[in-house]
Amino acid sequence: MFAVTILGNNSAVPAFDRHPTSQVVTYDGNNFLVDCGEGTQIQLIKYKIRRSKISHIFISHLHGDHYFGLIGLLNTLGLLGHQQELHVYGPNPLKDIIELQLKVAYTHLSFALHLHTISGPCTLVETDKITIKCFPVNHRVECYGFSFEEKKPPRKLLPEKAIEHKIPAVFYERLKTGEDYMTKDGATIENEWVTEPAEKGKSYAFCADTKYDEAILQHIAGFDMIYHETTYLDNLRERAIERFHSTSKQAAEIAKRAGVKKLLIGHFSSKYDTLDEFEKEAREVFPDTALALEGVAFTI
Amino acid sequence: MFAVTILGNNSAVPAFDRHPTSQVVTYDGNNFLVDCGEGTQIQLIKYKIRRSKISHIFISHLHGDHYFGLIGLLNTLGLLGHQQELHVYGPNPLKDIIELQLKVAYTHLSFALHLHTISGPCTLVETDKITIKCFPVNHRVECYGFSFEEKKPPRKLLPEKAIEHKIPAVFYERLKTGEDYMTKDGATIENEWVTEPAEKGKSYAFCADTKYDEAILQHIAGFDMIYHETTYLDNLRERAIERFHSTSKQAAEIAKRAGVKKLLIGHFSSKYDTLDEFEKEAREVFPDTALALEGVAFTI
Numbered sequence: 001m002f003a004v005t006i007l008g009n010n011s012a013v014p015a016f017d018r019h020p021t022s023q024v025v026t027y028d029g030n031n032f033l034v035d036c037g038e039g040t041q042i043q044l045i046k047y048k049i050r051r052s053k054i055s056h057i058f059i060s061h062l063h064g065d066h067y068f069g070l071i072g073l074l075n076t077l078g079l080l081g082h083q084q085e086l087h088v089y090g091p092n093p094l095k096d097i098i099e100l101q102l103k104v105a106y107t108h109l110s111f112a113l114h115l116h117t118i119s120g121p122c123t124l125v126e127t128d129k130i131t132i133k134c135f136p137v138n139h140r141v142e143c144y145g146f147s148f149e150e151k152k153p154p155r156k157l158l159p160e161k162a163i164e165h166k167i168p169a170v171f172y173e174r175l176k177t178g179e180d181y182m183t184k185d186g187a188t189i190e191n192e193w194v195t196e197p198a199e200k201g202k203s204y205a206f207c208a209d210t211k212y213d214e215a216i217l218q219h220i221a222g223f224d225m226i227y228h229e230t231t232y233l234d235n236l237r238e239r240a241i242e243r244f245h246s247t248s249k250q251a252a253e254i255a256k257r258a259g260v261k262k263l264l265i266g267h268f269s270s271k272y273d274t275l276d277e278f279e280k281e282a283r284e285v286f287p288d289t290a291l292a293l294e295g296v297a298f299t300i
Numbered sequence: 301m302f303a304v305t306i307l308g309n310n311s312a313v314p315a316f317d318r319h320p321t322s323q324v325v326t327y328d329g330n331n332f333l334v335d336c337g338e339g340t341q342i343q344l345i346k347y348k349i350r351r352s353k354i355s356h357i358f359i360s361h362l363h364g365d366h367y368f369g370l371i372g373l374l375n376t377l378g379l380l381g382h383q384q385e386l387h388v389y390g391p392n393p394l395k396d397i398i399e400l401q402l403k404v405a406y407t408h409l410s411f412a413l414h415l416h417t418i419s420g421p422c423t424l425v426e427t428d429k430i431t432i433k434c435f436p437v438n439h440r441v442e443c444y445g446f447s448f449e450e451k452k453p454p455r456k457l458l459p460e461k462a463i464e465h466k467i468p469a470v471f472y473e474r475l476k477t478g479e480d481y482m483t484k485d486g487a488t489i490e491n492e493w494v495t496e497p498a499e500k501g502k503s504y505a506f507c508a509d510t511k512y513d514e515a516i517l518q519h520i521a522g523f524d525m526i527y528h529e530t531t532y533l534d535n536l537r538e539r540a541i542e543r544f545h546s547t548s549k550q551a552a553e554i555a556k557r558a559g560v561k562k563l564l565i566g567h568f569s570s571k572y573d574t575l576d577e578f579e580k581e582a583r584e585v586f587p588d589t590a591l592a593l594e595g596v597a598f599t600i
Binding site: 013014015019038039041042045063064065068069070071072075076079080093096099100101104105106141142284 | 313314315319338339341342346362363365368369371372375376379380393396397400401404405406426440441448
């Protein structure tokens, strides 16, 4: 399963039972946590997300509503005797902040904690199945979005065709990688005769806190799903610009220009007690928009 | 009103919808916040405690379940445009931790924040109505309890007696402070003839995280109400000692020896999903014990 579950969708101040930013990307049995506002550990319990399956945590920037819950979560994992090593990525000086707080309490974590400093666009994680990258976005402080791209899965073998061409079963794995088969008499069995292309790998991007900026399009073009912030409705566009945030229309414009399939919107200002207008406004520009509602898991 | 409202009563790890330590002491229109575990700002909203009335915050020690919510609360007060100055007291290096986190986000708070370092027993706040002191307790790290003592209110004037003795009304305030009145002929009207003693000032102490230690008795003797931690039931007394915590029986023993009127118990380990046994065990030693249940306001 490749999905994202929303744990918090509000901007700076908690309000109307909405929590600060956090979401968990689930892929292949791992939980990748993206941002960790205050109370995230409680949201994880509420929505039954297994904390023990969190292998990586990505922090977009050092505004409190995106990371004040990190130290508490790390502490709790330690107290629960978590064993799996944990990688945390965030801009400077996240590492110092966390290390200072662990040190003053003489905390000995039960697991290996690796605190990585992000300082530009790069690949953070690469396995044989997925690539996770960060890309800079345009906010008041150093801030990064994160993209999750499933690698193109292997080609699909057509067994009856492979048998017809007398290819030994031991060669099947190599066929899936796209190799041609050479017979003993030197004839070539072309790969396309015995396999067919698999579906394209799925992709998701979290675009963090950002003002409207087309510079991010290159990092999310053609993605299956993106999350883009919409702190304000479009009648507060000036305020959005001034505060390096976006409006619902602007988020939808980005989704449209990037040619993505689906848009999630969140990071709603505490000014708004209801959210219908955000969805309505965005859908006028980009119909396949959904509100990033807390507790909802979106399959990518 | 002099009361304490419980915002969190659990130990280290949040569980069973119980939150980490925080309570608010309300006196004379001020809210004094004691400890501030993660999520305290959300508990304040839930229990309708006015954040704008918080004038002082006291942090007992730097284990995360007692202070991880502080930076978020300060940040939120700033975003809400809080104006009243705010005093925060806690052991070293709380000041550094908070200042670092404010600095990295270029936070300009809307109010004057005074971060005070506690480094031994002393009087932290003294007004004409209340004295707030800190006293060291016996925990794994530097840790303080906090006592709130209402000053003995003025004596009560007996108006008919004052008239009978022909004391001018302009002298009444001085009578309340205990002064005698001297007539023009040099006769003394003794204070006790025209006033009666007021009730004793009320008192409350928060004894923080501590192992059983009679050294704290001197700081809480005869108090109207104390809060004492009871992380474990008494069958885990050895574990309590080892971890510098107390059992319910030990908390009750302290209350009994200190000769206090009422005991609140809290800081329950996440091992326990129900709390009845804590109350039962403590009451065997000290009958006027209550569970520090979240959302409950106890009048002192």
